[in-house]
Amino acid sequence: MAELDLRGTDPAQALKLLDELWETQGRDTCRVLVTDEAGLLMPHTGVFARLRSPLVGALLCVAVGRPRDGATGLEVPGQLLAGQDAGLLWVPDPDGHDWRLDGPALTVRPDEPGSGLVRLRELLRIPEVFDRTAELAAAMPGGVSNPGLRLATALPADAEFASALLTAISELLEPGVPPALDIAPADPVGRPEQGPEQGPEHGAVRLRDESPLNEAGRRAEDALATACRTAKRLGGPSSLLLLLRPVPAVKAVADAGRAVAEVRSGWVELFAEAPVDTEPLPGQRRLITDQGVLLPASEKPDRQGARTVFGGYVAEALARGSSLDGLKEGLRRQKGRVVPPRLDPKAELDRACPSELVERLRGDTPLPPPELWLPVPGLIAAGLAGVGWPGTGGAVVAVIYTLLVGLTVVRGPGARLPERLVPVAATGAVSAVGALEGSAVTGELPAGLRAAAMLVALSGAVAVVLWSWRRRCRGWIRATGLDDAPAALADLRTTAARLASGWSRAARARGGVADLVRAAAALDGVREALRHHAGTHGGPGGHAGARAELLASVRGHLRTLVQVALEPCWGDPLDELPIAHQDRARAATAAHLAEWERHVIRHGALEPPPFAANTALTGQNATSPKTAPVSQEDVLALSAEVTRGTDAVMWQLLGPGDLPLVRSGERRPPCVRFAPQAIRTALSARCPADTLWGRSSRHAGVLRLVPVRSDLVRQCWSSDDDPWEAT
Numbered sequence: 094m095a096e097l098d099l100r101g102t103d104p105a106q107a108l109k110l111l112d113e114l115w116e117t118q119g120r121d122t123c124r125v126l127v128t129d130e131a132g133l134l135m136p137h138t139g140v141f142a143r144l145r146s147p148l149v150g151a152l153l154c155v156a157v158g159r160p161r162d163g164a165t166g167l168e169v170p171g172q173l174l175a176g177q178d179a180g181l182l183w184v185p186d187p188d189g190h191d192w193r194l195d196g197p198a199l200t201v202r203p204d205e206p207g208s209g210l211v212r213l214r215e216l217l218r219i220p221e222v223f224d225r226t227a228e229l230a231a232a233m234p235g236g237v238s239n240p241g242l243r244l245a246t247a248l249p250a251d252a253e254f255a256s257a258l259l260t261a262i263s264e265l266l267e268p269g270v271p272p273a274l275d276i277a278p279a280d281p282v283g284r285p286e287q288g289p290e291q292g293p294e295h296g297a298v299r300l301r302d303e304s305p306l307n308e309a310g311r312r313a314e315d316a317l318a319t320a321c322r323t324a325k326r327l328g329g330p331s332s333l334l335l336l337l338r339p340v341p342a343v344k345a346v347a348d349a350g351r352a353v354a355e356v357r358s359g360w361v362e363l364f365a366e367a368p369v370d371t372e373p374l375p376g377q378r379r380l381i382t383d384q385g386v387l388l389p390a391s392e393k394p395d396r397q398g399a400r401t402v403f404g405g406y407v408a409e410a411l412a413r414g415s416s417l418d419g420l421k422e423g424l425r426r427q428k429g430r431v432v433p434p435r436l437d438p439k440a441e442l443d444r445a446c447p448s449e450l451v452e453r454l455r456g457d458t459p460l461p462p463p464e465l466w467l468p469v470p471g472l473i474a475a476g477l478a479g480v481g482w483p484g485t486g487g488a489v490v491a492v493i494y495t496l497l498v499g500l501t502v503v504r505g506p507g508a509r510l511p512e513r514l515v516p517v518a519a520t521g522a523v524s525a526v527g528a529l530e531g532s533a534v535t536g537e538l539p540a541g542l543r544a545a546a547m548l549v550a551l552s553g554a555v556a557v558v559l560w561s562w563r564r565r566c567r568g569w570i571r572a573t574g575l576d577d578a579p580a581a582l583a584d585l586r587t588t589a590a591r592l593a594s595g596w597s598r599a600a601r602a603r604g605g606v607a608d609l610v611r612a613a614a615a616l617d618g619v620r621e622a623l624r625h626h627a628g629t630h631g632g633p634g635g636h637a638g639a640r641a642e643l644l645a646s647v648r649g650h651l652r653t654l655v656q657v658a659l660e661p662c663w664g665d666p667l668d669e670l671p672i673a674h675q676d677r678a679r680a681a682t683a684a685h686l687a688e689w690e691r692h693v694i695r696h697g698a699l700e701p702p703p704f705a706a707n708t709a710l711t712g713q714n715a716t717s718p719k720t721a722p723v724s725q726e727d728v729l730a731l732s733a734e735v736t737r738g739t740d741a742v743m744w745q746l747l748g749p750g751d752l753p754l755v756r757s758g759e760r761r762p763p764c765v766r767f768a769p770q771a772i773r774t775a776l777s778a779r780c781p782a783d784t785l786w787g788r789s790s791r792h793a794g795v796l797r798l799v800p801v802r803s804d805l806v807r808q809c810w811s812s813d814d815d816p817w818e819a820t
Contacts, residue, residue, distance in 0.1 A: 094124040094220060099137055100157065101130070107140045123150040124223050128214065131156040131167060131183065135809055138170040145172050145179070151227040152179040153217060157210060159185050159751075166805040167237060174237075174808060180230020181237045183801055184210055186748035192241070194740040194760070194799070199749050209746045213240055216796060219787040222767050226796060229763040235803030238762075239755055241743035245734035245793040247727040248769070249643050254698035257639035257647040258689075259630060262623045265651065269419030271426055272410040298593040304385015306359050310586055313352035317579050320345040324575055328566030330559055333497075333504055343457075343506045346573050350454025353582055357446055359384070360589040364438035369595035372603055386593055400663045403427075403608055407659060411652040417623075421616045424609050431605035438592050446585035453574040460505030461565045461572070463498055463516045470557040471495065471524035478550035479531020482543055487528025490550050495521035497558040505562075506569055604664070611662040614671030618678030619658050626686050643698060646722030650689075650702055657704045658682050699723070699771040699790030723772050731768065732779035734794045739764045743797050756800045765796040 095118045099107045189209030190199035300307040323345040367377035410420050471494040479487025499517045658678040689702040769790035
């Protein structure tokens with residue numbers, strides 16, 4: 094909006110002022126507010142003619158004073174009232190008087206001279222009020238109206254804002270303790286479901302094909318698969334009864350153990366040379382690359398992630414009332430939670446693939462000894478054979494049974510016949526006793542029964558030995574750890590990949606620590622700027638006059654200012670030194686405070702400052718107040734003024750002798766109702782639907798436009814027209 098004050102100027106000076114206005118603001122102007130003297134409207138006809146350019150939007154003129162000497166009406170340039178987007182407000186008396194519509198008399202107001210005109214011009218500088226007033230004024234019969242004001246007094250003054258700001262600053266500058274608040278700790282080992290074969294897009298490392306570690310892993314997988322296939326055949330009848338020793342299973346299991354040990358030792362040695370909880374140095378990075386570990390590409394600073402974690406911490410700490418000193422100490426303490434805890438890679442790998450398991454795979458684990466109960470079936474079988482075939486039958490079965498038991502000792506892994514001779518001999522002795530006892534049985538049996546007894550005894554003896562052989566072979570496989578080895582190898586490689594991703598996490602942790610250091614330095618800059626502002630604007634001694642709601646609002650906006658000043662610290666892509674952030678925060682804080690004060694001068698204390706609309710501070714990171722900065726009592730008082738009837742007593746800008754100028758009998762003159770946008774939520778339910786909500790938080794109330802008698806308004810198209818003489 095452009096404003097032009099032509100009072101006290103001759104035509105040439107007025108045109109010069111218009112040219113200067115267009116040079117500074119351009120000719121394409123949406124709104125033009127002109128203040129002129131009623132007696133100079135006609136001499137300024139040239140100005141109004143040029144203002145009716147299509148490039149100019151709405152035009153509103155405030156004519157101050159009474160007509161020229163001897164005139165009973167108001168001479169108005171025809172160009173001024175031409176069209177539907179121009180209006181004229183006539184202010185005969187800039188002081189104004191209290192007047193009820195159609196009242197017989199005016200009441201003097203105890204205000205400073207000219208204050209009525211000053212308040213009117215302030216109102217018309219509000220774009221929403223200007224537009225509605227221009228529209229209503231242009232629709233008036235004759236195009237001229239006299240304004241009346243009804244202004245609320247419950248809105249906070251600028252002095253209250255200054256006091257509230259100093260109080261909020263003093264609170265931030267007070268000594269304080271760190272908030273009882275912590276950020277989430279750094280993940281020490283990453284996500285367990287990610288394996289070495291996953292790419293960097295999953296957050297884990299990847300092994301290069303044909304690399305030493307990858308080749309060792311493949312060899313271990315192949316060796317374990319071979320060992321499992323070979324061990325599966327161990328325990329069958331062929332492995333015992335045929336002339337085949339179970340040496341392939343023993344060798345295959347040992348080879349698998351050596352292959353798994355190679356994978357484990359490779360990772361242990363690499364982690365010993367390049368600790369996983371520190372960012373690799375150039376030499377360590379070359380070693381990592383030589384082993385085939387492909388680390389994710391260096392990540393750019395995650396500004397959004399840092400803003401969410403650290404910015405959220407700052408917002409929550411400030412919302413809990415933390416001072417700048419307490420917040421700085423809190424940020425310092427968070428460094429320990431940003432850096433992942435120190436790890437012991439060897440212990441982590443031991444948990445995944447214990448060294449004891451590797452030793453069992455590589456060791457010479459013997460087959461379990463024959464069971465203690467094994468002689469009993471020999472006793473029964475030999476006795477049954479002795480009954481069926483007296484003399485030699487029992488002896489034959491006893492010998493076969495004893496030989497089979499001995500064969501399980503000889504054929505088994507880690508064959509140790511001398512150590513197992515006692516159970517074999519015991520089996521033979523007990524079987525011999527059974528044969529003797531069976532032969533001692535008297536009586537002849539049919540040939541068929543003898544053959545059946547012999548067959549049952551022999552097959553039973555073989556079946557028992559084969560069952561014992563299979564059972565002990567399964568026990569040997571379990572003892573070697575072969576059943577657990579494939580899962581242990583997979584867990585080993587997964588754990589190694591998670592540990593290796595610690596190199597990247599260490600780099601990110603370094604960035605997080607740098608963010609916290611920069612933020613601490615920036616807080617020093619904010620403190621310096623706030624202390625300088627408080628020192629140059631006086632102490633907060635007068636804060637008692639600031640209402641609690643306004644103080645809470647200012648306090649919330651000041652916290653937002655601190656967040657905005659710290660915003661460049663989070664994930665700084667330039668990785669600037671802390672001193673640079675301290676200087677930047679000091680300058681930004683001072684600039685935002687100055688901008689805030691200018692904003693208050695222009696729009697009032699309730700309108701949020703420009704930095705409160707920072708789009709980076711959203712959700713939980715935003716500390717600006719969400720409630721109206723006025724009390725319920727103020728809401729009631731403001732709504733009462735905004736809803737005031739148009740026939741009520743208002744501050745009418747006319748004098749005692751000017752009542753005949755306005756139209757009598759006008760009971761419902763048009764009016765403009767207005768209130769601050771900042772408290773719309775609290776007021777909207779109590780105000781009429783046509784209420785205008787403007788950014789200015791200094792004004793709330795009603796602007797009444799009382800029509801001027803159309804017979805007292807004369808439109809002239811040239812300043813040379815005959816003057817309107819008194820009648």
